[in-house]
């Protein structure tokens with residue numbers, strides 16, 4: 001369904017746009033029907049930029065993004081595209097105009113996409129969509145955004161996507177602002193939608209969430225893919241030192257921060273990372289024709305050479321020392 005191939009994004013920054021900032025470089029992965037793919041990485045690694053490019057909110061600088069083989073930038077009718085692909089973002093409040101009732105988001109969809117549907121039938125469809133995201137229509141219809149919780153608003157936005165019967169949802173940090181119990185509700189809701197065939201690009205900096213929801217995981221570092229593959233492989237057998245350090249830094253439920261090792265990771269794996277270098281995947285990554293810069297270490301499990309161009313400076317230094 002969705003395919004990114006060698007996608008890059010360069011922003012012009014600084015005074016008069018005189019400096020180039022490469023936010024995303026040579027990224028390629030797919031999202032199939034009924035598949036959840038997590039895009040994981042630290043702040044600034046380029047996750048949202050990728051989401052925005054998929055949503056056509058930001059132009060691609062290099063490479064292609066295709067939907068069913070069609071370059072999305074060639075789809076002139078944006079409405080046709082947004083009928084299939086929608087985004088939901090971190091802050092649900094910012095998606096609603098406080099002076100209008102929250103259900104205006106549904107009215108706008110009707111106006112744009114379903115002008116011929118009668119009022120009664122539309123009301124039925126809205127109620128069904130709300131129930132499918134476990135909202136009681138009687139509780140939320142007719143209310144203003146400030147009368148609803150963040151979780152309710154987030155679900156209304158997902159209901160809007162359900163009404164459009166989209167094929168791909170870009171979910172960018174959608175549960176970061178929700179409390180723990182609402183989070184799990186929204187995650188389970190995504191699982192329902194996935195079971196109905198919806199593809200989901202799940203953008204998060206939270207590894208445990210990525211592990212919980214996704215079939216496949218793409219780990220981004222400085223705009224490049226460090227590692228990607230089936231989630232159980234990436235989390236169960238991480239090969240890139242960066243993935244390992246991210247996983248090691250996840251706080252453990254029964255460990256107090258005062259008991260954490262002083263090297264900054266939760267289980268003291270800094271030594272292990274140094275031992276990994278020089279990189280065992282250098283030749284395979286260089287030689288790959290299908291996934292340039294990535295070595296396939298198991299079926300569908302790819303890892304970047306930690307010493308190649310684009311690797312973080314401290315990794316390069318470690319490689320030189322090794």
Ligand SMILES: Nc1ncnc2c1ncn2[C@@H]1O[C@H](COP(=O)(O)OP(=O)(O)OP(=O)(O)O)[C@@H](O)[C@H]1O
Nearest residue numbers: 011013021023042043044045046047048049050205
């Ligand atoms: N519109 C823009 N103009 C210039 N630079 C930008 C723009 N948007 C993002 N960037 C830069 O691109 C890089 C990647 O940003 P992006 O928001 O994609 O990262 P992210 O991984 O989603 O981070 P976060 O988790 O903090 O949202 C950052 O260095 C950021 O400062």
